[in-house]
Amino acid sequence: MSLTKTENTYCGRFAPSPTGPLHFGSLVAAVGSFLSARSRGGQWLVRIEDLDAPRQVPGAADRILRTLEAFGMAWDDPVMYQSTRKEAYEAALQRLRSQGAVYACGCTRREIADSSIGGPVAAIYPGTCRRGLAPGRLPRALRVRVDGPAVAFEDRVQGRLSHFLGSESGDFVVRRADGLFAYQLAVVVDDGEQGITEVVRGADLLDSTPRQIHLQRLLGLPTPQYLHLPVAVDARGEKLSKQTRAAPLGSARPVPLLAGALAFLGQRPPAELAGAEVDEFWRWAVAHWRAGRIPRVRALAAP
Ligand code: GLU
Numbered sequence: 001m002s003l004t005k006t007e008n009t010y011c012g013r014f015a016p017s018p019t020g021p022l023h024f025g026s027l028v029a030a031v032g033s034f035l036s037a038r039s040r041g042g043q044w045l046v047r048i049e050d051l052d053a054p055r056q057v058p059g060a061a062d063r064i065l066r067t068l069e070a071f072g073m074a075w076d077d078p079v080m081y082q083s084t085r086k087e088a089y090e091a092a093l094q095r096l097r098s099q100g101a102v103y104a105c106g107c108t109r110r111e112i113a114d115s116s117i118g119g120p121v122a123a124i125y126p127g128t129c130r131r132g133l134a135p136g137r138l139p140r141a142l143r144v145r146v147d148g149p150a151v152a153f154e155d156r157v158q159g160r161l162s163h164f165l166g167s168e169s170g171d172f173v174v175r176r177a178d179g180l181f182a183y184q185l186a187v188v189v190d191d192g193e194q195g196i197t198e199v200v201r202g203a204d205l206l207d208s209t210p211r212q213i214h215l216q217r218l219l220g221l222p223t224p225q226y227l228h229l230p231v232a233v234d235a236r237g238e239k240l241s242k243q244t245r246a247a248p249l250g251s252a253r254p255v256p257l258l259a260g261a262l263a264f265l266g267q268r269p270p271a272e273l274a275g276a277e278v279d280e281f282w283r284w285a286v287a288h289w290r291a292g293r294i295p296r297v298r299a300l301a302a303p
Pocket residue numbers: 014015016017049187200201202205
């Protein structure tokens with residue numbers, strides 16, 4: 001019996017930032033999330049994370065969408081653009097304010113760097129403005145308080161993780177000093193709005209997940225399942241990105257690139273699949289997708 005939309009509630013997403021064209025690293029995230037959804041007959045949504053205007057490249061969002069189309073990755077529902085969602089983020093912030101969960105922080109980057117405790121991810125905010133701004137201080141960013149026990153979750157690839165927000169992340173920014181909503185807030189509000197049941201993305205975002213779960217709890221949103229894929233790194237161990245000049249994907253011959261992404265994810269596409277048409281590639285990939293074969297590591301060398 002085939003599942004109807006109401007019976008099958010799986011909903012996944014791919015959420016690229018339009019800072020440049022897709023490259024092998026972002027293709028891996030697109031392919032992993034697409035196959036997680038399609039192999040279960042679920043929905044797959046695309047969200048363009050275009051909140052940070054200064055970091056964006058004009059035309060990059062359209063180029064990403066055209067590449068997904070050329071690669072045979074059709075999405076459900078209209079694309080969501082974070083740049084159109086400011087009211088929703090403001091409403092979430094109001095909700096946090098009404099619980100006393102956020103406070104204004106007047107510290108500059110320099111002051112935080114000078115006084116913070118080094119953490120595994122970045123400098124940990126020492127809580128200077130937690131009990132109110134010192135006289136004469138102007139509010140800059142808004143931070144959310146982190147208190148309480150460790151946040152634990154089971155990642156389908158990376159296993160069980162447990163994280164003390166207080167000592168490992170610290171009170172974190174939900175609205176930046178430049179007035180922009182922070183990624184952590186936007187992603188949680190949007191995953192909630194889009195009804196995402198499983199977040200499949202690169203393991204470079206694993207350390208953000210406990211902060212996102214904390215916000216979901218404060219905002220009364222469900223926590224999705226998580227599956228963090230190994231991140232593709234170059235010969236120096238650096239994540240492929242625009243900064244490391246990862247080569248943009250050409251659209252002329254998508255299937256060999258798709259087969260490369262599939263093999264990177266531990267699947268075993270037969271050699272002749274590289275010569276297949278896009279539709280045939282996806283038929284094979286959807287039928288043979290096994291999440292259990294994804295390498296249980298945070299990073300892997302790109303082919
Ligand atoms: N926009 C983020 C990126 O391109 C991904 C966010 C997410 O998947 O949660 O790295």
